[in-house]
Amino acid sequence: MLRHLVIAELQSLRRLSLSVLSAATLIVGLSLVPIAWGVPILKVLGSVAVVLISLGIAVGCTFYLVYRYWQTMHKAPAYFTHTLPVRGGTIFAVKMLVAIAYQLAAIAVSAVFLWALHLAQGVAAGRGLGEVMRADWQALTDVLQLASWPVTVLLALSLLLSVVSMIVQVLATLSLFTRPRFASLGVAAPVVGVVLLYLANQIIGAAATLWIPLGMRVSGPDAGTVVAQGMWSDIVAALRYGTEPQVVGLGSVVAGLLLTILLWQLGRRTIDRHLAL
Structure with a gap:
């Protein structure tokens, strides 16, 4: 079927x-x-x-x-x-x-x-x-x-994930905001949902980039290698001593994947149990 x-x-x-x-x-x-x-x-x-x-x-x-x-x-x-x-x-x-x-x-x-x-x-x-x-x-x-192969693969997967996440998150959000609890918003409900989704992505992505221990070194002899480090320590050092960040955080990739999986499950559950036409 x-x-x-x-x-x-x-x-x-x-x-x-x-x-x-x-x-x-x-x-x-x-x-x-x-x-x-x-x-x-x-x-x-x-x-x-x-x-x-x-x-x-x-x-x-x-x-x-x-x-x-x-x-x-x-x-x-x-x-x-x-x-x-x-x-x-x-x-x-x-x-x-x-x-x-x-x-x-x-x-x-x-x-x-x-x-x-x-x-x-x-x-x-x-x-x-x-x-x-x-x-x-x-x-x-x-x-x-x-670039090393791990970095190349990671960047390619990140680009692919960004496209998949955008589609899944937006469509799932549209369904989530058709629930009866949002009926008072009328036709504005899906618009409100997409705006809230955008804000959530920005906040979660920024926090994940800073604190999730996954990043890539951008300077030094090991530039281009993936390390278990976020950007928070480098940002603090840059504010205190004026140094350049040595690591670019990749935690937003992980956070985006988790948010996409969550919205997929919520959207599917909404269609199954709370369908509103």
Whole structure:
């Protein structure tokens, strides 16, 4: 049943996704031509168009996924959604997984568009396409060689977790603030929930960065190594003696993961036990 729900959810998003992707790819492709040829004025307009479309794909996908979740889980279309012969928590999980997959895909498409812009600008500067790509690959390998594998993996997982956390936390918060206890807030309830979520993330993230014993050294012979230390001691030393912090705290990654897991569980429980349409 879970597989069928995932397939149905993907199919419901397929038509709009393909339409947007096709239109965006066409516009970006046409914009890259004057950029690569160095046509005055048009190359500037083309660059602006590619950047705006790239950002619009990623940001627009986020807003659409949030809007669609709200509509299909808590507004009029939700009456059909919750007639499916499965637990509400299962539907919640499917919505989350598909939203995460689409958001990651949107970010990947945006990255490809921006890289295509970079390649076109390199061609306009008189370099061959292969030369630009080889230079990019060399720059990437140089960066990976400078950082240790644990650090590289940790940073990659942190970026992935930030995307997953954003989707899960926002969608779960929308469901949490549909409980009857928040009915007095009316349509402002989800907005209040998202604002409170933002504030909670900032406070928890700052505290975790300072006090959770996980960080990365940024100076000295062991720069780039992960250490069991937060930033609190370095911040105190910087305030007292004017020294530069030697460690960047990574505790916010752990705190973000824990908050995401908590909100996932609360959101699933809300759908199962306190569903409000």
